[in-house]
Amino acid sequence: MTSHAPLASFIDLLMDAVFAVNADGCVVFASASCERIFGYTPQEMVGKTMFDMIVEEDRERTRQSARDVMLGYPQFHFENRYIRKDGQIVHIMWATRWSPADQLRIGVARDITGLKRAESMQAVLYLISEAAYAAEDLIALFKRIHQIVGTLLPADNFSVTLYDEEKDQLSFPYRIDEVEQTSDVSKPAAGTLCAEIIRSGQPLLLTPETMAARLEELQVTAEQNLLCWLGVPLKSHKGMIGVLMVKTYVGGACYSEKDQELLQFVSTQIAIAIERQQMQSGLLHMAQYDQLTALPNRGFLYDRLKVALATARREQGRLSVLYLDLDKFKQVNDTLGHDIGDLLLQEVAKRLKQCMRESDTVARIGGDEFVVLLPSISLPEQAELVAEKVRHALNSPFNINGHYLNIRSSIGIALYPEHGDNEQQLLKHADNAMYLAKNNDHRSRIDS
Secondary structure (H helix, E strand, O other): OOOOHHHHHHHHOOOOEEEEEEOOOEEEEEOOOHHHHHOOOHHHHOOOEHHHHEOHHHHHHHHHHHHHHHOOOOEEEEEEEEEOOOOOEEEEEEEEEEEOOOOEEEEEEEEOHHHHHHHHHHHHHHHHHHHHHHOOOHHHHHHHHHHHHOOOOOOOEEEEEEEEOOOOEEEEEEEEOOOOOOOOOOEEOOOOHHHHHHHHOOOEEEOOOOHHHHHHHHOOOOOOOEEEEEEEEEEEOOEEEEEEEEEEEOOOOOOOHHHHHHHHHHHHHHHHHHHHHHHHHHHHHHHHEOOOOOOEOHHHHHHHHHHHHHHHHHHOOOEEEEEEEEEOHHHHHHHHOHHHHHHHHHHHHHHHHHOOOOOOEEEEEEOOEEEEEEEOOOOHHHHHHHHHHHHHHHHOOEEEOOEEEOOEEEEEEEEEOOOOOOHHHHHHHHHHHHHHHHHHHHHHHHHO
């Protein structure tokens, strides 16, 4: 390209960078502004192939854009991403044309990284808010947040750690790690990097330059081959609820102060989303479970029975319903008080659950009445065996605050399809069978 000293001096004053690139993509001229944008001096840029600096995912469409330019179609708002000399990614908007006389592509590069960052942040805040309403449960929410954070910075290793202030314990409901074995077991917060974030309420960034000194200062050990560690507090209006963390191992990317700012910026929205999902989960649990025994309630039992019946009809299978109550439970309440009665019901619930398979449902439908749903039984005799197992479990004395209580249970059995084709018919038959069993037991004790 012909040298024009005054023009070159003017170009060097521009905020945008000006390049001349040959047909093979090799830089033959770069203005001084390229160092501010790309990190390389003009001397370092000359001779480099532009495609080698482009983020891999953007290379093919950039090649297509270059071909269009050389065919005589200038590009005025083409965007792609480059890897700076320091490893950071920069977003560029190009205005490019082809100079037939010089056989060069002349391009002006504008750094739009800040604009892209602002656009990304707005999009991310919307996505997080949307995820809070759309997620079915906390795990689904955490997975979606992981995907969203991954659009901002490297997040192959990502975790949401929740903090229980009363117990001073950490739990790990969502943790993805390519090296460290994951576990959801709770552990004390003390002696962890998360504990420092919870104590200070501030983010913590460990880089290769600061890692060793900070770990020694905090008296914390870290995984081998750890390159960078970045954690930010999750704060809601109720206080600290946990820590959001990303990390990389040797060979991965390094996190910067800008990455810390990004993660900290979205952490408040993430904390609100987590708290909202926890509240929704709590409300759903209250709607479906008995508050005293933590067993499914009447409404939830009906839902499960409806599903089990639909499966049995479709597969021509069988199921059974056991209806039981505790004999003379009212006497316990009247003589020892409702507090003892409530504790007794909780212990009964525990014993009932111990008698069941994972696929069975034990529900408390009110007072001292319980229902057991046994799906997928193959023989009617199996229901009687379970009933006998329950009787045996409840016949053992209960030690309730020093009171040794002996109780008996009356159990009625209904079978599908023999005793009904829907929920109401089966429950009514089992209820009637339970009262018949209670009356027969009462008469036999009188006769004896």
